[in-house]
Amino acid sequence: MNDPLSFLGFSTTPLELISFVLSIVTVLLNIRRIHWAWLFAIVSSATYGIVFFESRLYGDAGLQGVFIVASIWGWYEWLRGKGEDERPLVVTHLDRAGWSWSLVGWALGFVLLSWFLHAWTDTDVPHMDGFLTAGSLLGTLLAARKKVENWHVWIAVDILYVGLYVYKGLHLTAVLYAVFVVMAALGLRSWARAAREGAR
Template sequence: MNDPLVLFGFGTTPLELLGFVLAVGTVLFNITQLHWAWLLSILSSAIYGVVFYDARLYGDMALQLVFIAVSVWGWKQWLSGVPSTAESLPVTRLDRNSGWLAVGGWLLGFGLLWWFLSHYTDTDVPMADGFLTAGSLLGQVLLSRKKLENWVVWIIVDVLYVALYVHKHLMLTAVLYAVFVAMAMIGLRAWSMDGKDRRMVLE
């Protein structure tokens, strides 16, 4: 059912390939702020949970479960919009205090996950898995609130994920995350322009 196959010279599996397609669709929909991105995120997260379990990337596996829960919440956030108005949730930036809080949360999550993965799993990359899992959680929360900085977090995380997945011989997923880097840059530019347009309207 999930037997290995070769696609364009890359070793992969049907599950990894399906997760790849759904994940690309998720980011495309996020860039255009189409709320159906959250449904694709739920489906791709469930599939990648299985893929990462097989690769002994337990932090990433658990992260997919969190992604599913956060995606349900994010979907609601995008649909509910601004309280007491009919507007959709706007793109905004973190203020300085929120920015430092986000960085602190990333480092704290990294430390806790690194410790847990080192002591309670057989992963061979606890530091990388912990750091990137914590960063991905931060990126997902910021995305759910349509914070512009979510794309900056994703660029950092996705660049490092490329190296990790090459190390774990998940070559198709490494290619996927290289594509994510480019898409995150496009998303950062698109959302920056959206924010400028909104400020011009307000002025």
């Protein structure tokens, strides 16, 4: 069922191809701040979890489970709003403290995940996997709170993911993440404008 196939000149599998399409739809909806993005994120995370596990990218595979939980929370946040009066979330920027806590969280996540992956799995890329897993989690949490800076995180993470996936032979996914870099730049521009306008 998941036998190798060729797509656009790349060797892939049906599951990786399905995950590819779902991920593109997720980011497109996210750029436009449409809450259905979270549903597609849940499904694409589930399918990519299998793809990454089979490639021994255990940090990324485990991250997909966290993504599913975070996506449920993000969907709830976007629909429910914030505060006792449940006002809709609007797009905002991180303040200095928010930036500091985000970077500290990323660094701490990197150290813990790298140690875990090195000690308890047979992955051959524990440090890169840990660093990008922690960064991806941060990007998801910032997106759930409608922070413009989620796109800064995604641009940095996606660029590095391209190299990692080429190394692991996931060439279609590498192309996907190269596309994500461009989409994240578009998302940054769109959300920065929305923050200036106080938009949802």
